[in-house]
Amino acid sequence: MPAAAPTWDPAQYLRHAGHRARPFADLLARVPDLPARPPAGHPRIADLGCGxxxxxxxxxxxxxxxxxTGYDNSAEMLDKAHVDHEGPTAGGGxxxxxxxxxxTWAPEEPFDLIVxxxxxxxxxxxxxRFADWMAGLKPGGALAFQVPGNFDAPSHRLMRELAESPRWRDRLAGTLRHADAVLAPxxxxERLTALGCAADVWETTYIHLLQGEDPVLDWVKGTGLRPVLNALADDPEARDGFVAEYRTALRExxxxxxHGTPFPFRRVFAVATKRG
Known part of the structure; x- marks a missing residue:
């Protein structure tokens, strides 16, 4: 069975907001100037999976x-975004x-940037989906994204191994993503250049220095562990049992x-500019 969409906890996700924001800032630094507009014009930008x-x-x-416009399919995340960030911006946007x-999202109007x-x-x-998104860009517009490239890291591998162990496989089969969740750089x-784009693709491994007790567990509770927590939500004893086993493996x-717990995290980035 395909994995069900996880239920998100904005407060847990935001506990490591600084570390999570850095790759996005690095991605935006490589996005070129957007297509020229009249002085009173407003660039049009979509953020897919805005959290x-x-x-x-x-x-x-x-x-x-x-x-x-930030788009997301999580009601919990959107509620937080509406309350904290929606409205006019300081620069007139x-x-x-x-x-x-x-x-299934596709642009219903021309965009300057889809990120x-x-x-x-x-x-x-x-x-x-890249072809549809590129088709929705203005000439000179860009598609920019970053994805985790760490599915073979211990944080993911140990989670998968535990979910596939005899104790848990009947409850958690098909719940977790695997190494093919993202493509190689x-x-x-190749996919982007085949669409006629000027593509800039790279990878970076960050060494996040996390603080506190069991900080890697705290990190993944906001992201990668969500499908497991969701699958076991109706059985708190089982949920706590899985987390306890996983915590022990992560500590090792x-x-x-x-000075803290080093947490290597590889990410893959791409910026594809539509030719004019």
């Missing part, structure tokens, strides 16, 4: 006059949020150092 909207605000910092499923931050790994076959480059894989 609670905290990093969507970085788009308004870069393009102050833009009309920006506007920030709005709307419900949408990235698996996605750590979302496409949740969308099976997402590379098949070379494959993204990510020992704390003198």
């Amino acid at each position: 609670p909207g905290n990093v969507t605000t970085l788009l308004a910092d870069r393009w102050p006059t833009a009309r920006i 506007r920030l709005d949020f709307a419900h949408a499923d990235v698996r 996605s931050n750590a979302t496409l790994q949740w969308v099976p076959g997402h590379a098949e 070379e494959a993204y480059h 894989a990510y020992p704390a150092g003198a």
Whole structure:
């Protein structure tokens, strides 16, 4: 069975907001200037998988006059985004949020930029959507995204191994994503250039220094562990049992150092510019 969509907890997700925002800032730094507009014009930007909207605000910092819409399919995340970030921006633009499923979303108007931050790994076959998204861009517009590239890291591998163990496999079969959730950088480059784009694709491994007790567990509770927590939500004893086993494995894989717990995290980035 395909994995059910996870239920999100904005407060848990935002506990590591600074570390999670850095790759998005690095992605935006490589996005070229958007297509020229009249002096009173407003660039049109879509943020696919905007979550609670905290990093969507970085788009308004870069393009102050833009009309920006953040799209997400989580009611919990959108509620947080509406309350905290929706409305006019300081530069004369506007920030709005709307419900949408990235698996089927297609531009209904021309966009200058379509961006996605750590979302496409949740969308099976997402590379098949690139053609529709590029078609919805103005000449000179860009598609920019970053996805985790760490599905072979201990944080994911240990989770999968535990879910597939005799104790848990009947409850959790098909729940977790696997290494094919994202493509290799070379494959993204090939897909995008085949659409006639000028593609810039790269990868970076961050070493996040996390603080507190069991910080890697705390991190994944906001993201990768959500499908397991969702699948076991009706059985708190089982949920707590899985988390306890996983915690023990993570402590061995990510020992704390003198200044915190180093957490290597590889990410893959792409910026594809539509030729004019």
